[in-house]
């Protein structure tokens with residue numbers, strides 16, 4: 281059963297507005313965003329380019345402070361970056377002069393939590409991601425999909441509760457992307473992580489998410505929420521696409537995207 285709303289959510293955004301200020305202008309990237317994400321939820325954000333999806337992740341990560349409103353994690357206001365939140369990007373930012381395991385351990389060094397136990401946990405994650413055989417290799421020797429798996433291990437090794445995923449599959453070929461979706465989905469479920477995924481792939485958003493939020497632009501606002509029902513929600517992303525009802529959901533998200541795209545045409 282879902283928690284009652286008086287319980288602090290894992291992530292909560294209350295009337296969040298964010299302006300980017302420069303010497304010449306103030307640009308409102310997102311306006312009046314209200315969002316509640318419970319522990320273990322996997323939500324997806326979709327919307328036209330420039331609608332503020334990455335801005336929202338930056339606010340949750342504590343990289344940006346909202347101009348108005350509050351971002352809370354476990355009921356506490358976010359006031360900067362924290363180890364509780366892991367951030368994974370489209371680019372993997374691996375260092376070619378360090379081995380795979382040293383790239384993963386670097387995350388532990390940066391957080392100041394490198395111990396025998398955390399190293400062992402990182403190696404266990406490399407094993408779960410089927411990367412044990414390449415732990416002494418250089419990133420240059422790995423495929424794009426393998427590199428993204430290393431990037432995920434580096435993020436998970438620091439044991440965040442919340443994972444922010446900003447188009448992590450967009451640079452991959454289609455087959456690799458589908459395999460990685462399944463692997464990441466099952467890993468995050470197994471480790472009971474709360475996840476927010478930004479994607480331009482509508483099918484991916486339904487296959488991976490418990491809920492899909494469609495943003496409108498100028499300024500970015502949540503235009504609609506689509507709840508993905510069981511069993512689509514519980515299936516691995518690859519299998520979810522074959523479930524009855526998946527196409528209907530896809531059309532609903534597609535229609536909502538048309539609405540927000542039409543509304544922003546000419547801007």
Ligand SMILES: Nc1ncnc2c1ncn2[C@@H]1O[C@H](COP(=O)(O)OP(=O)(O)OP(=O)(O)O)[C@@H](O)[C@H]1O
Pocket residue numbers: 300301307309327328329330331332333334335336
């Ligand atoms: N540091 C910044 N300074 C000024 N404007 C910014 C800054 N970062 C983003 N913006 C603007 O804020 C708006 C939202 O940007 P954001 O990157 O959050 O959108 P997005 O939905 O993630 O876009 P995309 O789908 O193309 O990645 C855009 O118009 C962008 O140009």
